[in-house]
Amino acid sequence: MKYQSQLVAKPYFIAALALFFGQIVFGLVAGMQFLDGTFLFSAAHFNIVRMTHTNLLIVWLLMAFMGAAYYIVPEEAQTELYSPKLALITFWVFLIAAALTVVGYLLVPYAHLAAITGNAIVPTMGRGYLEQPLPTKIGIVLVALSLLFNVTMTLIKGRKTSINLILVGALCGLALLFLPSFYFPEDTVKASYSWWWIVHGWVEGDWELILGALLGFILIKMTGVDREIVEKWLYIIMAMVLISGLVGIGHHYYYIGAPAYWIWLGSIFSAMEPIPFILLIAFAFKMLFQRRREHPNKAAMLWAMGTPIMAFLGAGVWGFMITLAPAQYYIHGTNFTAAHGHLAFFGAYAMVSMAIISYTMPMLRGREANSVKAQHWEMTGFWIMVLSMIGIALALTGAGIVTAFLQRSGADPMGFMQVQDRARVFFWGREIAGASFFTGLLVYLRSFFIKGEYQYTGEVKRALAT
Amino acid sequence: MAGPGPAHYGHFIMQTALTDDRLQQSRGQPLPGDFAIWVFIFAELTVFGVLFVAYAFTRSAHVDLFNASQLTLNRTYGFANTLLLLTSSYFVVRALRAIKAGRHTACGNWIAGALGLGAMFLLLKLVEFHQDFARGITLSANLFYMFYLSLTFFHFMHVAMGMVILAVVAVKAYAGRYTADNHTGVETGASYWHMVDLVWILLFALVYVIH
Amino acid sequence: MKNGLLHILKPCTAAWLSLLALAAISFQLAYDKPGRLLMVFVLVLTLLKGQLVVDYFMGLRHAGPVWRATMGAYLIAVGTLIGIAYLIS
Secondary structure: OOOHHHHHHHHHHHHHHHHHHHHHHHHHHHHHHHHOOOOOOOOHHHHHHHHHHHHHHHHHHHHHHHHHHHHHHHHHHHOOOOOOOHHHHHHHHHHHHHHHHHHHHHHHOOOHHHHHOOOOOOOOOOOOOOOOOOOHHHHHHHHHHHHHHHHHHHOOOOOHHHHHHHHHHHHHHHHHHHHHHOOOOOHHHHHHHHHHHHHHHHHHHHHHHHHHHHHHHHHHHOOOOOHHHHHHOOOOOOOHOOOOOOOOHHHHHHOOOOOOOHHHHHHHOOOOOOHHHHHHHHHHHHHHHHHOOOOOOOOHHHHHHHHHHOOOHHHHHHHHHHHHHHHHHHHHOOHHHHHHHHHHHHHHHHHHHHHHHHHHHHHOOOOOOOOHHHHHHHHHHHHHHHHHHHHHHHHHHHHHHHHHHOOOOOOOOOOOOHHHOOOOHHHHHEEEEEEHHHHHHHHHHHHOOOOEEEHHHHHHEEEEEE | OOOOOHHHHHHHHHHHHHHHHHHHHHEEEOOOHHHHHHHHHHHHHHHHHHHHHHHHHHHHOOHHHHHHHHHOHHHHHHHHHHHHHHHHHHHHHHHHEEEEEEEOOHHHHHHHHHHHHHHHHHHHHHHHHHHHHHHHOOOOOOOHHHHHHHHHHHHHHHHHHEEEEEEHHHHHHHHOOOOOOOOOOOOOHHHHHHHHHHHHHHHHHHHHHOO | OOOOOHHHHOHHHHHHHHHHHHHHHHHHHHOOOOOHHHHHHHHHHHHHHHHHHHHHHHHHHHEEEHHHHHHHHHHHHHHHHHHHHHHOO
């Protein structure tokens, strides 16, 4: 770690992991409620549990991205962060706002929450992932602006690299793309459009740029490969993201009342959305094979290599399953989508966040890499979480298949609740995989508490002895 | 000069040069311009290729509709646009020849000419779009018109982007930033422009002509 | 005796003029009655035009065999698929 101000990333990362923990707890509860509808019925209704689960996900990922920006921008720009103080104040504002929002969700009936937080002034509440009260939404905008101001001022006075430009540019995009959350028209088709500008624009566009920048940074630092080679790959990958993703938003417009040409444009362009993920795998492994050094942080390297593969599986493969219009006609909004959502969010964004934390956290704690013991715990956590998430995806896909056959096709389709009943075995599979995932998360978190740094001399001795 | 004699070095360099030369002849020269633009070019060609094939196969299921609707297109405009783009591409080739001979102002002039023709293409296309919309040709009118408008609009955007790239190249050429030995930027911009031309050739034939 | 035209014209200029001529022919054929043979002819003509642009404008005739093969394969692939689509209609 070269610049003292990079330390502001630490609280962001710690909060990110704490919120991740909370997210999974709520996920387990929600999964249980699929199987027993009365589970915690009076204390926490399913819709509240679900939105807490999803909102925590978004906030912890944003925390991780912000921490990553505060770490990466100064190092790439080769100058101290413009205002570490502002970064810390922003952190507390964001964390407190997030905490208050979750408390609001859990303790206040949603309609009442809307009434007391001024939803009548500018209605923004009620849409999935955008359930936050107006003050929280405004808070998110202010936090984003603060981040942008800070990193842009840092960038201006320092070295401009591709990583930095892509990262800061994407963060600008992130902020701008959040603005449609304030636009909630009566017309449900228009409301859907604007919702997707945020959701698709973020996860199938803007955030992929962030992923590329973060992965590129990690690979430059850990492999020692020429920066220019990494940059060229990134530009190509980013170009493919935009080429496929911009019109690819049409794959959300097939059956919501939009004009029919979206069936064509959405299918053709979104079919190409897996391409950047294939390129990311090729890129990551090429850099690994061409590495000029053996970085002691093996755990971080594992995250860096695992991310493109899992991202390709979740976003590319599972995404492709549901993207073509004829397929989506039968499986739109089924557990196929849930499987894709879980595997993609985890594989792409949760994993790249954990990759950047894995690489930077030892530095933020004063060492190049953690002890071998700590790394083993971390890597075990990695494998348990990765395999569990694949299990979750497979289980949900099973549930989706049941829905497609029994509810969406055939001469005599069944009703929703009947079909949910038929899919119980898959919901059990999901919950068990979820519990396994939670175990993996605990193992992963434990690794942060194992003391000691990487012992070069010890490792050399061991290597020579074999 | 001390050390292993210069003659020894010279001999070694000669050998390497000869081997390089032979390799060059068998491998050919590298692609003109920045390699990254070529990956971009291949990607764009793939996207347009997919669109063209999608058009062709969709047509095979709606032959009469496509044939009938195709006749309502203004083929004269399409042909004029073909001539404009072919010539502007030719101008860009001449621009590259000019800078290879070190004549940076001539290079700038040729590109300016190409830009002028490109602007005429855009203008003519806008006129055509205006006439189309006036006649009720929209993305929702029918399947053929959906493809026609999508394809030509995407291509239009690529022409516009190509013009931005060429404009930057022209400015730098006039400023003397390229030389006979160092003009990768010109080759890069030129390659992109030729791709735009190539796509139009395929598009015009497919959408306006073949029936 | 070298290619006569190339005595007076540079290759790229010859290519350009050929392209203009081929475009004019294609344009004229647009007004002709439809027919399988005609359609195949125009398609082939189009691929030829494409190859001219690739060779003489993009300058790929000097480039390595891998690149020439790639572009050639692209034109053939797209052309063939389009041809199939038209022939099955």
